[in-house]
Each structure stands twice: as C-alpha cells, then as structure tokens.
Amino acid sequence: MRILQALFFPPEQPGGVSSMVPFMLERFNKRGWEMELFSLPKRVRGKGGEEVHFSTFDWEPYAGNPVVDKYIQTIKDYIWWTKLRIKSSYDLIHAHHPIAGLVMKRLFPDTPLIMTIHSSYERELKLNGKISEDGPEYQFLTSLYRELEEKADQLITVSNSFKQYLSDYVQEPEKIGVIPNGFDEKRFRPVHHENQVPQLISVCRLVPAKGLDTLLYACAELKRKGLPFVLHLIGDGPIRPELEALAQKLGIYDDTIFYGYMLHPEDFMPFFDVFVLPSRAEAFGSVFAEAALCGLALVGTRVGGIAEQIEHGVNGLLVPVDDVAALAAALEKVAGDPMYRYQLSRVALEKALKSYSMTRIVQQLRSVYRSYRKDA
Structure with missing residues (x-):
C-alpha cells in the first residue's frame, strides 16, 4: 500500500506536525509500508496561476483581502509544485494541512484522502490581532472546514476540544475522528x-x-x-x-x-x-x-x-x-x-x-489506513 504524507511546511522545519510526521513515516517504513513525504518549499512563491474554485462556497466575495489573496495564491503554488513533482500514483493520501488536502483531492480525485486538521489558522490570526472574528478573512477560513468535509474521505483532528470547535462549521461532526499527535x-x-x-x-x-x-x-x-x-x-x-x-x-x-x-x-x-x-x-x-x-x-x-x-x-x-x-x-x-x-x-x-507515544499513534493510524486497502 503506497501512502503519501502531504505536509505544508517542509519536514526540516522544527516543531509540531513538521517534526512529527517524518518520525511517524520512519516507523511505518520500518514495518514494510511504502510511505513518502511531500511539501511545498518556501522558495516556491507566486508560481501558480490556475483558477481556484470551491464546491461548497464562493471565495470571490472575499478577494482583495490580503490574508485571503495570499491563501489562494498558496493553493495555486501548491498545485503548480505538485504537478511538477508528483509523477506516480498512490493508494492513499494523508494530508496534514487544508491546502495540501484540497490540492491533492483536486489533482487525484480517485485517491482516498485522509485529512488531519491540526490547528486553527483563523484563531491564531485573531488572537495575534491580524483579523477580527466578524471580518471576511475569518469567514473565508472557517468556510474551508465545510469544503474539507466535502472533499476528504475521512476528517481527523487532534483533540476532542478541537473536534467540538469544528462542529460549528461542518455538517456531520460526529464523523470526525480524534487521534492526538504522537512523539518518538x-x-x-x-x-x-x-x-x-x-x-x-x-x-x-x-x-x-x-x-x-x-x-x-x-x-x-x-x-x-x-x-x-x-x-x-x-x-x-x-x-x-x-x-x-x-x-x-x-x-x-x-x-x-x-x-x-x-x-x-x-x-x-x-x-x-x-x-x-x-x-x-x-x-x-x-x-x-x-x-x-x-x-x-x-x-x-x-x-x-x-x-x-x-x-x-x-x-x-x-x-x-x-x-x-x-x-x-x-x-x-x-x-x-x-x-x-x-x-x-x-x-x-x-x-x-x-x-502520546509514537507507537500508539502508529497503531491507530494503521487501523485507519488499512480500512482503505483495495483488498480489504
């Protein structure tokens, strides 16, 4: 079973998801699984030009806001880089960032997609004084959760409290799985x-x-x-x-x-x-x-x-x-x-x-991955 782990930040970045996934991948590969990492390099900026559309909402009314425009351009860049770099097929894609998940499903619509939502970009921006909760940027970013629900075969998040937060923005919150981050x-x-x-x-x-x-x-x-x-x-x-x-x-x-x-x-x-x-x-x-x-x-x-x-x-x-x-x-x-x-x-x-040991998280994910095996 060939699985692609799709990140946003390069795996050499410290902290959180970017440092966790490579250790997780190493554990799986040692047990005979075929896994690869993919991410968008920081040097890739302003390269993509394809149009971006969502199936659950229209993003155009939010255009002109710097946060939204940057997010859309990053999606375009991720599309450009993915088309340039990925030439093979996978049995399953596990994305760890909304941009990675949306792009992978767009380019590989027949490949099952597992999407882990690790954090809330809009809450971070709000708490850091960059946007307001009643502003267009907040509305755009929270609308993405419903889009992810529509596109992903399985949504996962990292805590019960964050699952509760997401429930305000999706139609079937009871289907969201919870697997906390794991550590080597x-x-x-x-x-x-x-x-x-x-x-x-x-x-x-x-x-x-x-x-x-x-x-x-x-x-x-x-x-x-x-x-x-x-x-x-x-x-x-x-x-x-x-x-x-x-x-x-x-x-x-x-x-x-x-x-x-x-x-x-x-x-x-x-x-x-x-x-x-x-x-x-x-x-x-x-x-x-x-x-x-x-x-x-x-x-x-x-x-x-x-x-x-x-x-x-x-x-x-x-x-x-x-x-x-x-x-x-x-x-x-x-x-x-x-x-x-x-x-x-x-x-x-x-x-x-x-x-939170990596061993336990690998066991939980292995069960999820196996449910998408073609011969299962």
Missing part, C-alpha cells in the same frame, strides 16, 4: 538534576496567542515576593522586541533568557524544572507532551488540547487564560516545592508515554 519517545531523555534556583522554560513562537506577556507579569510577581527563578524562552517571532522591553520594564530582564530559534529544544529541556506556557488557544499543544516526555512539571491554561493533556493537580497545573495572579500562584506552588514538582512530572511522564 526515543528522542526524549529525562535527566536527573538538582537546580538550586528553579528553572522555568517555555518553547513557542513569540506571538500574542501564546500569552507570554501574562507569563512575564506572573514572573514579576514571583520576584516581588522574593522567590528566585530563571525563565528560559526558546523561540522567535514578531513580538520578541516587545517581550524584551516588557521584561526590562518589569525588572526581570536579568532573570530571563531569550534564546531565539532552536532546532532541537528537546535536547535542552530535560535540565530544567517547570514547563509553562499560558496560551490563549491551542488545538492540541504538542510542546506540553514533549515537555512531559522530558520529565518536566507542567503549567498551562485551561484551553483546548492543553486541558485534555493536563489533569489539574495530578500531572500538572491549569490556570485561566490571562490570569496573572493565578499563574503566579501556580508557578510559586510548583517551583517552590521540589517534591510536589517531582510528583507532577513523574505522573506527566507516565501519561505522555501511555497516551
């Missing part, structure tokens, strides 16, 4: 260590949706109380200058290290104590599972897939979104009590190994 457990090695000063770490793109401003205010509250810490921020993004300026304003710049982009943060993470990310929305929140596999205690917000990964007080702590006082209290509790922190991290590791 061999990449993560918890390290026994004793830090005299609690080491806090966050790994993400530096954008408003991640709530890092709330984290800096919470850390300033820790310092005001005389509680020592070091905050390590791994990642880069458009609001890095603002966050650095805020850290200086709050008097915690000397306690905060901005690392910028890092290719393999999992090599670094096991030497810290607490992973914290006060996101304002997450479809799944892959980095929490990765942090748990590194042996860290977890602190997150009660949103989306984070709240499905963390059971409050059992394998981590949950706080409301944008609640500085609650986040500061949670950090004080977990950072100030090494035994409590160890207990949380131990349970978090056990749950991550059980629920």
Whole structure:
C-alpha cells in the first residue's frame, strides 16, 4: 500500500506536525509500508496561476483581502509544485494541512484522502490581532472546514476540544475522528538534576496567542515576593522586541533568557524544572507532551488540547487564560516545592508515554489506513 504524507511546511522545519510526521513515516517504513513525504518549499512563491474554485462556497466575495489573496495564491503554488513533482500514483493520501488536502483531492480525485486538521489558522490570526472574528478573512477560513468535509474521505483532528470547535462549521461532526499527535519517545531523555534556583522554560513562537506577556507579569510577581527563578524562552517571532522591553520594564530582564530559534529544544529541556506556557488557544499543544516526555512539571491554561493533556493537580497545573495572579500562584506552588514538582512530572511522564507515544499513534493510524486497502 503506497501512502503519501502531504505536509505544508517542509519536514526540516522544527516543531509540531513538521517534526512529527517524518518520525511517524520512519516507523511505518520500518514495518514494510511504502510511505513518502511531500511539501511545498518556501522558495516556491507566486508560481501558480490556475483558477481556484470551491464546491461548497464562493471565495470571490472575499478577494482583495490580503490574508485571503495570499491563501489562494498558496493553493495555486501548491498545485503548480505538485504537478511538477508528483509523477506516480498512490493508494492513499494523508494530508496534514487544508491546502495540501484540497490540492491533492483536486489533482487525484480517485485517491482516498485522509485529512488531519491540526490547528486553527483563523484563531491564531485573531488572537495575534491580524483579523477580527466578524471580518471576511475569518469567514473565508472557517468556510474551508465545510469544503474539507466535502472533499476528504475521512476528517481527523487532534483533540476532542478541537473536534467540538469544528462542529460549528461542518455538517456531520460526529464523523470526525480524534487521534492526538504522537512523539518518538526515543528522542526524549529525562535527566536527573538538582537546580538550586528553579528553572522555568517555555518553547513557542513569540506571538500574542501564546500569552507570554501574562507569563512575564506572573514572573514579576514571583520576584516581588522574593522567590528566585530563571525563565528560559526558546523561540522567535514578531513580538520578541516587545517581550524584551516588557521584561526590562518589569525588572526581570536579568532573570530571563531569550534564546531565539532552536532546532532541537528537546535536547535542552530535560535540565530544567517547570514547563509553562499560558496560551490563549491551542488545538492540541504538542510542546506540553514533549515537555512531559522530558520529565518536566507542567503549567498551562485551561484551553483546548492543553486541558485534555493536563489533569489539574495530578500531572500538572491549569490556570485561566490571562490570569496573572493565578499563574503566579501556580508557578510559586510548583517551583517552590521540589517534591510536589517531582510528583507532577513523574505522573506527566507516565501519561505522555501511555497516551502520546509514537507507537500508539502508529497503531491507530494503521487501523485507519488499512480500512482503505483495495483488498480489504
């Protein structure tokens, strides 16, 4: 059975789907499956020129909005690149981005398509202040979910909460499957260590949706109380200058290290104590599972897939979104009590190994793939 894994970002990109799928593919190929990866290189821009049409809505009324125009052009580019590069046929295509899924079904209409929706582009843009919920860009992007439902043979998403979110935009939400992201457990090695000063770490793109401003205010509250810490921020993004300026304003710049982009943060993470990310929305929140596999205690917000990964007080702590006082209290509790922190991290590791190991996800996907075998 020949299967194509169709990504949007190239597989060498760090984080989330782009780093997960190659490990998944390796597991399948070692077991005798025939799988290949495909993605759109970043250098391919403005190449495609074919007309784009959808069967469930008319996108033309949204034309002229930069977000929509860029999205449509990217679909055209993906069509151009796919026609140029793919010359063979496949028994099944598994797409991991709406553009990849829509293009693959357009060019290979007789090939079964599984579509995993990993995140919500419109929510990210809204939280990052780029679009409004009542604007044309939001309407265009949410209309794509119904189009995907129409075109894909199977829709899958990564958490029950995100399935619930999608239910507002599709006709048969009960048919959406849920398979969480999986992680190659061999990449993560918890390290026994004793830090005299609690080491806090966050790994993400530096954008408003991640709530890092709330984290800096919470850390300033820790310092005001005389509680020592070091905050390590791994990642880069458009609001890095603002966050650095805020850290200086709050008097915690000397306690905060901005690392910028890092290719393999999992090599670094096991030497810290607490992973914290006060996101304002997450479809799944892959980095929490990765942090748990590194042996860290977890602190997150009660949103989306984070709240499905963390059971409050059992394998981590949950706080409301944008609640500085609650986040500061949670950090004080977990950072100030090494035994409590160890207990949380131990349970978090056990749950991550059980629920999010690559072995389990491969088993779930294998069952889905086999249902589309021609000889089944």
